[in-house]
Amino acid sequence: xxxxxxxxxxxxxxxxxxxxxxxxxxxxxxxxxxxxxxxxxxxxxxxxxxxxxxxxxxxxxxxxxxxxxxxxxxxxxxxxxxxxxxxxxxxxxxxxxxxxxxxxxxxxxxxxxxxxxxxxxxxxxxxxxxxxxxxxxxxxxxxxxxxxxxxxxxxxxxxxxxxxxxxxxxxxxxxxxxxxxxxxxxxxxxxxxxxxx
Numbered sequence: 001x002x003x004x005x006x007x008x009x010x011x012x013x014x015x016x017x018x019x020x021x022x023x024x025x026x027x028x029x030x031x032x033x034x035x036x037x038x039x040x041x042x043x044x045x046x047x048x049x050x051x052x053x054x055x056x057x058x059x060x061x062x063x064x065x066x067x068x069x070x071x072x073x074x075x076x077x078x079x080x081x082x083x084x085x086x087x088x089x090x091x092x093x094x095x096x097x098x099x100x101x102x103x104x105x106x107x108x109x110x111x112x113x114x115x116x117x118x119x120x121x122x123x124x125x126x127x128x129x130x131x132x133x134x135x136x137x138x139x140x141x142x143x144x145x146x147x148x149x150x151x152x153x154x155x156x157x158x159x160x161x162x163x164x165x166x167x168x169x170x171x172x173x174x175x176x177x178x179x180x181x182x183x184x185x186x187x188x189x190x191x192x193x194x195x196x197x
Contacts, residue, residue: 001097001106002191003121005113006128007157009135009143009150011173011180015128016109018184019191025100027093029110036088037062046084051077072156105192114158119166126191127167129160134174 004019004026006012013028020026036043039060047055047062051070057063071078093108100106107126110118119125130138132154139150164170169190171183 001108001122001124003113003119003125004107004109004128005111005125005163006173007130007135007160007163008111008153009138010128010130011138012109012111012128014173014177014180015126015171015184016107018181019105019107019188022185022188024105024107024191025096026107026109027096029089029093029108032089032092033085036085036092043084043088047081050080050084107191114162114166124168124191125166126169126171126187127163128171128173129163130173 002024004012004016006015016026016028035041037047038044044062047067051067055063055067055070067081071081097106108122113119113122113125135154136147136150139145139153140147143150145153169187171180171187173180173183
């Protein structure tokens with residue numbers, strides 16, 4: 001199995017989409033993390049039991065902004081949330097891997113592979129890199145963050161050096177979407193070959 005990671009703003013989601021277009025079965029951990037706390041799920045009930053009704057919107061969904069504000073900078077609160085969500089995501093991931101066609105290149109899109117020291121779980125780790133300035137620009141321009149918020153989010157994650165230490169395949173995403181397409185296509189034989197040696 002292939003692990004795909006990269007810092008916030010590096011373009012990991014764009015790489016995942018291009019890998020899917022090349023035939024990979026992409027499992028998006030962020031999407032699963034949202035799924036397991038949808039209204040009516042045991043996951044959301046556990047989050048509310050741990051953090052209270054203040055993390056819910058008026059319609060009973062998880063208020064992601066309130067939750068993010070609650071855990072950002074609070075390691076204990078973050079660990080509590082991860083202790084609820086991560087086992088549910090792992091279980092759902094296992095179901096999706098089991099359902100993948102025989103011989104498929106399964107790509108697990110996980111933002112925190114480096115931070116959670118998960119690289120050993122994958123035959124191949126693909127890391128998406130972009131310069132600090134590119135990442136800051138994307139976060140401000142595309143996600144509406146202030147430069148200070150963007151810098152804080154980047155600083156809270158692993159460094160590029162830590163990511164390079166686990167990268168089997170590196171994809172640089174500082175250029176145009178066409179440049180990225182070419183980089184992913186060039187890396188695909190190595191990714192698929194390492195996934196099926």
